[in-house]
Amino acid sequence: MxxxxxxxxxxxxxxxxxxxxxxxxxxxxxxxxxxxxxxxxxxxxxxxxxxxxxxxxxxxxxxxxxxxxxxxxxxxxxxxxxxxxxxxxxxxxxxxxxDPLERAVAAELARTARRLVAEGVDTGAVVCGKRAAYVERTDEPFLAEVRKYYVEHRVVPDLTAVEDEVIKVALFDFGSAEHGVAPALTGFADTHQVVVSGEHWVDVMNRTAxxxxxxxxxxxxxxxxxxxxxxxxxxxxxxxxxxxxxxxxxxxxxxxxxxxxxxxxxxxxxxxxxxxxxxxxxxxxxxxxxxxxxxxxxxxxxxxx
The missing domain is CATH 3.40.50.1000 (HAD superfamily/HAD-like)
Structure with missing residues (x-):
């Protein structure tokens, strides 16, 4: 066409x-x-x-x-x-x-983000709850990006222990999300929706969302x-x-x-x-x-x- x-x-x-x-x-x-x-x-x-x-x-x-x-x-x-x-x-x-995300899935995504960082990928996870968004990474360049989209955000010591109803997990990639972080999340694509939502963002949600x-x-x-x-x-x-x-x-x-x-x-x-x-x-x-x-x-x- x-x-x-x-x-x-x-x-x-x-x-x-x-x-x-x-x-x-x-x-x-x-x-x-x-x-x-x-x-x-x-x-x-x-x-x-x-x-x-x-x-x-x-x-x-x-x-x-x-x-x-x-x-x-x-x-x-x-x-x-x-x-x-x-x-x-x-x-x-x-x-x-x-359309809430299972807490165990959110925790696994947080651990995946930690592993990617350890491997040298410049990324950070945002666990998105109904009350607020939660992050572990505390450097100003990352938090500046988070603030653009998440007015209500909190820095926590452990993203796997967030006490909120989680609806999405977003990963920010300082490079190209489509070619960087997204391929590393293919294991979640069998059971969940992995969508590149912007040049630097990948969101993981339920398949129905x-x-x-x-x-x-x-x-x-x-x-x-x-x-x-x-x-x-x-x-x-x-x-x-x-x-x-x-x-x-x-x-x-x-x-x-x-x-x-x-x-x-x-x-x-x-x-x-x-x-x-x-x-x-x-x-x-x-x-x-x-x-x-x-x-x-x-x-x-x-x-x-």
């Missing part, structure tokens, strides 16, 4: 009148946020407009719930947060669903169909989410696998692609700030055979 570029204003497969979208779900890093981790200009105005129209906006991220809730604190009322790659879904502080599964559960609960759902993503932990919505968009900067899986392509995260695409499909006016990006053509593509 090939993708045929078209102007966002003239793409033939996009609606000439606003589409009936009831749910918008977007990844954060590399998708909604630009490369500086900044929220796009015009975000809060757009969220207010979507709320007025009865459209639910839901962040879906590998980040923990506390981090997402802080990012959207001023507009979080009624918002559903699909956190920890779908393993923990929360609305207004109330858990809607979760992913953003797509969380999204389908939310759709069932709210009575919203895939045809009424729009999703945006850029990396491998967004793949299943692409299958749960007819309006699926890979960012222009997305991993090739995500581009192949999505029905459409949106402008990059640095070109305010999420907001600009929502505005086009739903017929939402954006002010000058909301239209701003770092340059680049405003386009959407449809996969054709």
């Amino acid at each position: 090939t993708a045929t570029p078209a102007s966002l204003t003239t793409a033939p497969d996009l609606p000439t009148v606003p589409a009936d979208i009831r749910l918008i779900v977007t990844d954060m890093d590399g998708t909604l946020l630009d490369d500086d981790k900044a929220m796009p200009a015009g975000m809060w105005d757009l969220l207010a407009e979507l709320r007025d129209r009865g459209v639910l906006f839901s962040p879906a991220s590998g980040r923990q719930y506390a981090t997402l809730a802080k990012e959207f604190a001023e507009v979080s009322e009624g918002m559903v947060f699909i956190a920890e790659n779908g393993t923990y879904v929360v609305r207004d502080g109330v858990e809607l669903s979760s 992913n953003k797509g599964a969380a999204l389908r559960g939310l759709q069932r609960e709210l009575g919203i169909t895939p045809a009424q759902t729009m999703v945006f993503g850029d990396y491998l932990n967004d793949l299943e989410m692409m299958d749960a919505a007819e309006w699926s968009f890979a960012m222009a900067n997305a991993h090739p696998e995500v581009t192949r899986r999505a029905r459409h392509t949106a402008p990059s995260n640095n070109d305010n692609g999420v907001l600009r695409t929502i505005a086009r499909v739903l017929g939402v006016p954006l002010g000058r700030a909301g239209q701003a990006g770092r340059g680049g053509e405003l386009f959407v593509t449809r996969r054709v055979s």
Whole structure:
């Protein structure tokens, strides 16, 4: 299959009148946020407009719930947060669903991270619980990376003895996660899901846990169909989410696998692609700030055979 570029204003497969979208779900890093981790200009105005129209906006991220809730604190009322790659879904502080990891598996992953470090791999494990994220490694470069995604984190002496309901274990690789840490976790892939969630991150979860599964559960609960759902993503932990919505968009900067899986392509995260695409499909006016990006053509593509 090939993708045929078209102007966002003239793409033939996009609606000439606003589409009936009831749910918008977007990844954060590399998708909604630009490369500086900044929220796009015009975000809060757009969220207010979507709320007025009865459209639910839901962040879906590998980040923990506390981090997402802080990012959207001023507009979080009624918002559903699909956190920890779908393993923990929360609305207004109330858990809607979760997919806990067996504590023995989390402990074995912590020991695996220790072994990799002993072998010279520059990595560290984050045991992700419902209350907080837990780490053993204490050097500032590692903790600086942890703080970006885990506002609630604690340094503990022994990751194998964490007293929390664990939902995921993440390993940070200062090199390439896809070519470094991920191959070392193949032994877990027989029984669990090992997903490269970013350039430097690998997440290990139950086989049943992913953003797509969380999204389908939310759709069932709210009575919203895939045809009424729009999703945006850029990396491998967004793949299943692409299958749960007819309006699926890979960012222009997305991993090739995500581009192949999505029905459409949106402008990059640095070109305010999420907001600009929502505005086009739903017929939402954006002010000058909301239209701003770092340059680049405003386009959407449809996969054709």
